[in-house]
Amino acid sequence: MSAPEHLALITHRPDxxxxxxxxxxxxxxxxxxxxxxxxxxDGIFETFSLANGRPQSLELHLDRFAASARALxxxxxxxxxxxxxxxxxxxxxxxxxEAWLKIVLTRGVEAGPAATGSAxxxxxxxxxxxxxxxxxxxxxxxxxxxxxxxxxxLRSDVAATSPWLLAGAKTLSYAVNRAAQREAVRRGADxxxxxxxxxxxxxxxxxxxxxxxxxxxxxPPASLGILAGTTQAxxxxxxxxxxxxxxxxxLRASDLMSADAAWLVSSVRHAAPxxxxxxxxxxxxxxxxxxxxxxxxxxxx
Amino acid sequence: MSAPEHLALITHRPDxxxxxxxxxxxxxxxxxxxxxxxxxxDGIFETFSLANGRPQSLELHLDRFAASARALxxxxxxxxxxxxxxxxxxxxxxxxxEAWLKIVLTRGVEAGPAATGSAxxxxxxxxxxxxxxxxxxxxxxxxxxxxxxxxxxLRSDVAATSPWLLAGAKTLSYAVNRAAQREAVRRGADxxxxxxxxxxxxxxxxxxxxxxxxxxxxxPPASLGILAGTTQAxxxxxxxxxxxxxxxxxLRASDLMSADAAWLVSSVRHAAPxxxxxxxxxxxxxxxxxxxxxxxxxxxx
Numbered sequence: 001m002s003a004p005e006h007l008a009l010i011t012h013r014p015d016x017x018x019x020x021x022x023x024x025x026x027x028x029x030x031x032x033x034x035x036x037x038x039x040x041x042d043g044i045f046e047t048f049s050l051a052n053g054r055p056q057s058l059e060l061h062l063d064r065f066a067a068s069a070r071a072l073x074x075x076x077x078x079x080x081x082x083x084x085x086x087x088x089x090x091x092x093x094x095x096x097x098e099a100w101l102k103i104v105l106t107r108g109v110e111a112g113p114a115a116t117g118s119a120x121x122x123x124x125x126x127x128x129x130x131x132x133x134x135x136x137x138x139x140x141x142x143x144x145x146x147x148x149x150x151x152x153x154l155r156s157d158v159a160a161t162s163p164w165l166l167a168g169a170k171t172l173s174y175a176v177n178r179a180a181q182r183e184a185v186r187r188g189a190d191x192x193x194x195x196x197x198x199x200x201x202x203x204x205x206x207x208x209x210x211x212x213x214x215x216x217x218x219x220p221p222a223s224l225g226i227l228a229g230t231t232q233a234x235x236x237x238x239x240x241x242x243x244x245x246x247x248x249x250x251l252r253a254s255d256l257m258s259a260d261a262a263w264l265v266s267s268v269r270h271a272a273p274x275x276x277x278x279x280x281x282x283x284x285x286x287x288x289x290x291x292x293x294x295x296x297x298x299x300x301x
Numbered sequence: 302m303s304a305p306e307h308l309a310l311i312t313h314r315p316d317x318x319x320x321x322x323x324x325x326x327x328x329x330x331x332x333x334x335x336x337x338x339x340x341x342x343d344g345i346f347e348t349f350s351l352a353n354g355r356p357q358s359l360e361l362h363l364d365r366f367a368a369s370a371r372a373l374x375x376x377x378x379x380x381x382x383x384x385x386x387x388x389x390x391x392x393x394x395x396x397x398x399e400a401w402l403k404i405v406l407t408r409g410v411e412a413g414p415a416a417t418g419s420a421x422x423x424x425x426x427x428x429x430x431x432x433x434x435x436x437x438x439x440x441x442x443x444x445x446x447x448x449x450x451x452x453x454x455l456r457s458d459v460a461a462t463s464p465w466l467l468a469g470a471k472t473l474s475y476a477v478n479r480a481a482q483r484e485a486v487r488r489g490a491d492x493x494x495x496x497x498x499x500x501x502x503x504x505x506x507x508x509x510x511x512x513x514x515x516x517x518x519x520x521p522p523a524s525l526g527i528l529a530g531t532t533q534a535x536x537x538x539x540x541x542x543x544x545x546x547x548x549x550x551x552l553r554a555s556d557l558m559s560a561d562a563a564w565l566v567s568s569v570r571h572a573a574p575x576x577x578x579x580x581x582x583x584x585x586x587x588x589x590x591x592x593x594x595x596x597x598x599x600x601x602x
Contacts, residue, residue, distance in 0.1 A: 004335060031332040031339055033429050034305060038332055038405065040475035041342020072476065073483055104339065128334050153466045154454040155498060164484040165454045166477055173474030174341035175373065176467055182374055183465040197456060197498070 002133040004102075006092045008085040010127030012108075016075025018127060021085035026130055035126050036107035041173035043106030043126075044068035048230070048267045049296075050101050050131060053094035055086055056299045057267070060230040061103075064170065067228075069105060071169035075125055077105055085129045093131060098297070100268040101131035104172070137269045141293045144275030144284045145190040145264065147204075149253060150180050156196035156250075159225035167225025177205035189276070191264060193256065200224060201251040207266035208232040209251075211259035212285060216245045224250070231265040231296065238295050242288060261285035263292070270296040303434040305403075307393045309386040311428030313409075317376025319428060322386040327431055336427050337408035342474035344407030344427075345369035349531070349568045350597075351402050351432060354395035356387055357600045358568070361531040362404075365471065368529075370406060372470035376426055378406055386430045394432060399598070401569040402432035405473070438570045442594045445576030445585045446491040446565065448505075450554060451481050457497040457551075460526035468526025478506035490577070492565055494557065501525060502552040508567035509533040510552075512560035513586060517546045525551070532566040532597065539596050543589060562586035564593070571597040 007026035010018050024030055036042035046061040046068075055061075062079050069077055082103060093099040108123040159167045166173075180192045193209055194202040201220055203209055208229030210219045217239050222228040236246040256262055261283055262274040271292035273284045308327035311319050325331055337343035347362040347369075356362075363380050370378055383404060394400040409424040460468045467474075481493045494510055495503040502521055504510055509530030511520045518540050523529040537547040557563055562584055563575040572593040574585045 007334065026334070029330045029332050031330050031334050031336075033308065033327070033332050033405070033431060035332075035339065037342075038336065038338035038344075038407070038473065040479055041338075041473050042476050042479050043339075072480065104334070106339070130334060150465060151459075151463045153456065153459045153463055153468075158452075158454045162452045162454055164451060164477065164480040166480050167454075171474075171476040172339065172342050173472075173476035175343050175472040175474035176465065178341055178343050179373065179465040179467050 002135070004130040004132040006089045007128060007130040008089050010081060010085060010129070012124040012127060014124045016125055018078035018081035020081060021088070021129070023088065030128070031126070032109050034109045036110050037104065037126070037172050039110050041171065041175070042072070043104060043172040044072060044074065044170055045102060045104045045172060046170060047100055047102045049134065050090050050093050050096070050099040051297060051299065052097060053090050054300060055090050055101060057230045057234055058083070058086065058301070060233055064228060064230065065103065065105070068169040068171065071163070071166055072171065074105060074107060089129050089131045093133070096133050098134040099131055100134050101129065103127070103129050106172070134268055140269055140272040141289065142286070144273040146188070146276035147191050147193045147264070147274050148184040148187045148189040149193050149195055149256070149278055150183060151197060152194040152202055153197055154225060156198050156200045156224045159223060168222055168227060170227055180205050188279070193264070195253050196224060199253055201253060201256060202226050204264040204266070207264035207269070210235065210263045210265055211251065211255060212261040212288070213259060215243060216247055218247045218249050218251060220251055221248045229265060231267055231270065234296065234299060235265060235271070235292055241295065242291055257282065261288065263289065303436070305431040305433040307390045308429060308431040309390050311382060311386060311430070313425040313428060315425045317426055319379035319382035321382060322389070322430070324389065331429070332427070333410050335410045337411050338405065338427070338473050340411050342472065342476070343373070344405060344473045345373060345375065345471055346403060346405045346473060347471060348401055348403045350435070351391050351394050351397070351400040352598060352600065353398060354391045354393070355601060356391050356402060358531045358535055359387070359602065361534055365529060365531065366404065366406070369470040369472065372464070372467055373472065375406060375408060390430050390432045394434070397434050399435040400432055401435050402430065404428070404430050407473070435569055441491070441570055441573040442590065443587070445574040447489070447577035448492050448494045448565070448575050449485040449488045449490040450494050450496055450557070450579055451484060452498060453495040453503055454498055455526060456499050457501045457525045460524060469523060469528060471528055481506050494565070496554050497525060500554055502554060502557060503527050505565040505567070508565035508570070511536065511564045511566055512552065512556060513562040513589070514560060516544065517548055519548045519550050519552060521552055522549045530566060532568055532571065535597065535600060536566060536572070536593055542596065543592055558583065562589065564590065
């Protein structure tokens with residue numbers, strides 16, 4: 001794992017509009033302890049891959065970034081400025097085959113506890129971009145990963161009934177996602193597949209689930225309160241290359257065990273075939289996994 | 302609302318033991334953007350009140366801080382060092398009648414996305430303490446607050462079935478708590494009372510619920526996946542002063558409407574009587590509210 005090497009700080013006006021960015025030293029403290037990110041995980045992010053310095057699926061990520069901002073009542077991100085900052089940071093990685101880049105937007109510096117949830121007036125949002133060489137994921141992409149199936153606690157209808165639960169928004173409040181991954185490690189697994197409290201397959205803590213049923217790739221609908229996967233979207237666009245159709249459908253936990261193959265796909269690790277579910281071996285489709293990963297690495301936009 | 306004025310940074314060894322602290326300038330950036338707090342809301346906190354510079358309910362808060370650390374697999378906090386830092390910061394507020402102080406412990410600086418949830422080796426935790434004069438909560442304490450009842454999405458048994466959901470730990474991943482408070486404001490209310498997906502009363506996003514039923518104060522059990530309230534514990538210890546008994550019992554949403562009085566109690570705002578639930582007026586017990594707040598302000602430990 002290589003540490004991030006380059007950082008840009010986005011400059012925001014108090015009205016929430018971004019006006020520019022400055023590169024900064026990532027090895028130095030750059031954030032106030034009063035920022036809403038460390039105070040309450042109150043912000044949003046996106047992580048995407050850089051292929052020789054080219055951001056992959058940039059517009060899908062920026063669309064989702066803007067959707068997360070709306071879900072959290074954050075100011076609309078000024079995407080032109082974010083794109084400039086992203087390309088400036090990405091340019092440092094032109095000689096690196098695989099790198100990752102992360103963008104973060106928060107509500108800004110907070111003054112302290114309030115009687116209600118209203119933000120202190122006149123606070124500008126905080127934003128930043130950083131990037132690092134990617135770790136080597138060859139093993140996960142070829143040999144596959146083992147997963148534990150864990151209850152996410154939420155019903156599959158919360159995105160419709162309870163938008164304040166922020167299901168489907170990519171927030172900085174990921175302590176539960178990390179705790180679930182530690183629980184998986186305790187169970188001898190590499191990663192997690194979440195199920196809803198009513199037994200529907202959802203997603204991984206940092207990835208999207210895809211299963212193959214015959215000649216069809218299937219992923220659960222975002223309406224279940226999960227993230228619309230950018231890597232999944234790119235793979236579904238490309239499925240015809242492998243003679244496959246695609247469907248977005250509700251899946252039950254048993255569908256994972258009976259699938260012809262399954263993957264957790266994400267922006268940086270790409271397609272990791274699932275080789276074991278709660279200790280039970282399932283089929284790895286090595287050829288299709290390699291096809292997916294070759295395709296994902298080769299994306300030029 | 303007054304901004305925090307004093308900050309201390311805890312010094313940790315890589316093995317997680319705290320060895321001291323340094324006061325630092327809270328108006329300057331002191332935190333890495335790579336810290337697990339801004340990266341994933343992966344850390345814990347406590348907020349408590351200072352009465353003329355004396356920390357109130359210090360040991361209850363430190364006990365809960367240590368319990369939260371265990372729930373998140375963080376290193377056990379070195380409480381002797383935290384106490385020293387707390388008293389050093391609190392001392393600046395000897396002339397301030399009411400102030401608040403916050404302590405935060407995170408997993409430390411992260412190197413980047415990992416295939417599993419395991420932390421990068423050799424990373425020391427990050428910790429800090431800051432404090433500020435309290436806002437004036439007179440109106441909330443006397444006239445009371447209106448609340449919206451919102452589904453927290455989780456069943457009442459998740460603390461037992463699914464510890465990775467961290468229900469009952471005081472984590473930095475509070476984006477949902479803030480979103481719920483914004484939803485309350487949209488509904489014309491001041492604050493929120495969460496219910497479980499199976500209809501049991503839980504807590505506020507940053508407070509504990511207490512109802513009065515006749516001569517008994519009742520609060521929901523922490524086993525429902527809610528925080529063990531420090532202010533509630535102090536009030537229950539003192540209930541005999543007002544001729545009241547206490548009980549920890551499961552309450553249904555209807556119990557809030559039929560209560561003789563109800564409060565959201567918390568460390569800084571103290572006891573805020575609920576005067577309205579989803580737009581329906583409920584009885585405010587002004588005399589008992591004042592008794593509670595006088596008691597809470599006067600605590601000497």
